[in-house]
Amino acid sequence: MTSLKLFLGFFLQFIFLLSVVNAQGLTVGFYSQTCPQAEAIVKNVTAQVMSVAPSLGAPLMRMHFHDCFVRGCDGSVLLNSSTNQAEKDAAPNLSLRGFQVIDRVKSALENACPGVVSCADILALVARDVVVALDGPSWEVETGRRDGSVSNITEALTNLLPPGSNITQLISGFQQKGLSVKDLVVLSGGHTVGTSHCSAFTNRLYNFTGNGDTDPSLDPNYIARLKIKCPQGDQNTLVEMDPGSFRTFDEDYFTLVNKRRGLFQSDAALLNNNETRAYVISQLSNSSSTFFTDFGVSMVNMGRVGVLTGTAGEIRKVCALVN
Ligand code: HEM
Ligand SMILES: *[C@@H]1O[C@H](CO)[C@@H](O)[C@H](O)[C@H]1NC(C)=O
Ligand SMILES: *[C@@H]1O[C@H](CO)[C@@H](O)[C@H](O)[C@H]1NC(C)=O
Ligand SMILES: *[C@@H]1O[C@H](CO)[C@@H](O)[C@H](O)[C@H]1NC(C)=O
Ligand SMILES: *[C@@H]1O[C@H](CO)[C@@H](O)[C@H](O)[C@H]1NC(C)=O
Ligand SMILES: *[C@@H]1O[C@H](CO)[C@@H](O)[C@H](O)[C@H]1NC(C)=O
Numbered sequence: 001m002t003s004l005k006l007f008l009g010f011f012l013q014f015i016f017l018l019s020v021v022n023a024q025g026l027t028v029g030f031y032s033q034t035c036p037q038a039e040a041i042v043k044n045v046t047a048q049v050m051s052v053a054p055s056l057g058a059p060l061m062r063m064h065f066h067d068c069f070v071r072g073c074d075g076s077v078l079l080n081s082s083t084n085q086a087e088k089d090a091a092p093n094l095s096l097r098g099f100q101v102i103d104r105v106k107s108a109l110e111n112a113c114p115g116v117v118s119c120a121d122i123l124a125l126v127a128r129d130v131v132v133a134l135d136g137p138s139w140e141v142e143t144g145r146r147d148g149s150v151s152n153i154t155e156a157l158t159n160l161l162p163p164g165s166n167i168t169q170l171i172s173g174f175q176q177k178g179l180s181v182k183d184l185v186v187l188s189g190g191h192t193v194g195t196s197h198c199s200a201f202t203n204r205l206y207n208f209t210g211n212g213d214t215d216p217s218l219d220p221n222y223i224a225r226l227k228i229k230c231p232q233g234d235q236n237t238l239v240e241m242d243p244g245s246f247r248t249f250d251e252d253y254f255t256l257v258n259k260r261r262g263l264f265q266s267d268a269a270l271l272n273n274n275e276t277r278a279y280v281i282s283q284l285s286n287s288s289s290t291f292f293t294d295f296g297v298s299m300v301n302m303g304r305v306g307v308l309t310g311t312a313g314e315i316r317k318v319c320a321l322v323n
């Protein structure tokens with residue numbers, strides 16, 4: 001009798017574990033036994049940073065994206081290279097900022113629970129916490145990632161999609177990471193916050209095809225405004241991607257894209273596919289917008305890309321250095 005109970009107990013626990021641990025071995029609350037305060041500590045440090053430097057929110061969210069698209073979400077974006085050959089040395093890194101925030105979170109965690117929380121998980125948790133601080137949605141972050149040991153500049157250049165990407169390239173780039181067309185259009189909505197250097201879109205304003213022309217898929221009134229901000233040859237000025245509310249995580253991105261005011265060709269390209277266009281249009285009215293819920297779901301999907309779990313990888317002591 002007792003052994004039957006015991007067996008049933010094990011069996012039910014097994015079923016329970018199967019239901020919460022996804023295929024990659026990530027789970028919500030991975031640190032609940034080993035470092036119960038982990039998520040509160042991350043939230044605490046992030047909230048303090050955001051109260052004094054809200055402009056770091058957007059680049060910190062982007063950092064998790066750049067981590068996941070190169071070698072999976074393994075913290076490789078944080079690694080330093082003595083010869084400047086790491087992911088962070090690649091051109092798309094230009095606006096990656098906030099590495100010192102990740103270091104602050106890591107030290108707080110190392111004080112509380114040395115050697116337990118991975119840098120890759122810190123990136124995933126911080127990405128959620130900055131979105132909340134920017135008045136966006138919240139979601140449950142799966143944890144249990146471990147840190148990789150390789151960061152390669154060439155891999156960043158081949159895996160991060162350039163802003164000039166067309167819809168075919170975007171869909172296939174996401175597909176290669178196991179992400180869907182819906183994930184693509186939803187996650188592109190991350191461009192509701194933050195800024196871009198003129199260099200990412202100036203080709204649309206001047207000499208688009210080599211005939212002194214502009215990009216016909218960009219609203220001509222908007223082109224005139226952008227030309228004032230980014231005179232020809234200016235690569236470095238920062239432009240708000242969602243003008244007026246670039247520090248608020250809202251649904252405006254889809255309104256902009258629909259008005260042909262998406263800043264990058266990759267934003268405009270979302271109108272060139274039935275499924276992505278239908279999603280853009282479905283988000284135009286506040287009352288029917290599903291973006292906030294969808295964003296959490298797609299961030300969880302992105303957070304599963306190529307993760308190291310179990311005994312793979314390591315828990316770095318310092319996020320910029322392999323142990
Ligand atoms: C779909 C393909 C994507 C392309 C081609 C793309 C491209 C870019 C480019 C060129 C910039 C401007 C960098 C600069 O010049 O400063 C940028 C900024 C940004 N991206 Fe994306 N991105 C994509 C997807 C995403 C995703 C999935 C997220 C997150 C969910 C994201 C979040 C951001 C944020 C928050 C910024 C602003 C960063 C800041 O304020 O410093 N992007 N992106
Ligand atoms: C959050 O930070 C404050 C100020 O540094 C500190 O007093 C508090 O104990 C922290 N809470 C947690 C859960 O770390
Ligand atoms: C990593 O590189 C950055 C920028 O070069 C530097 O500020 C930081 O101190 C380095 N971190 C470590 C642990 O070496
Ligand atoms: C970086 O990755 C590229 C492309 O996969 C590879 O050819 C190169 O050898 C790698 N570099 C290092 C230092 O491992
Ligand atoms: C996208 O770009 C690729 C590479 O330049 C090109 O071969 C393809 O025809 C383009 N597709 C669309 C739909 O523009
Ligand atoms: C526009 O591009 C063409 C072809 O690359 C080049 O010959 C021309 O000089 C450019 N014009 C300007 C104003 O940059």
Ligand SMILES: *[C@@H]1O[C@H](CO)[C@@H](O)[C@H](O)[C@H]1NC(C)=O
Nearest residue numbers: 271272273274275276277278
């Ligand atoms: C996209 O929609 C248009 C009109 O709604 C239809 O004619 C076309 O076949 C659709 N394309 C695809 C690839 O489904």
Ligand SMILES: *[C@@H]1O[C@H](CO)[C@@H](O)[C@H](O)[C@H]1NC(C)=O
Nearest residue numbers: 250251255283284285286287
């Ligand atoms: C949605 O709400 C925002 C702010 O609450 C408002 O500015 C915007 O006009 C609304 N959009 C629509 C389509 O109702």
Ligand SMILES: CC(=O)N[C@H]1CO[C@H](CO)[C@@H](O)[C@@H]1O
Nearest residue numbers: 088089090091092093094096
């Ligand atoms: C912040 C940072 O690491 N910037 C680097 C980005 O990559 C270029 C090379 O493409 C380096 O020169 C920057 O130092």
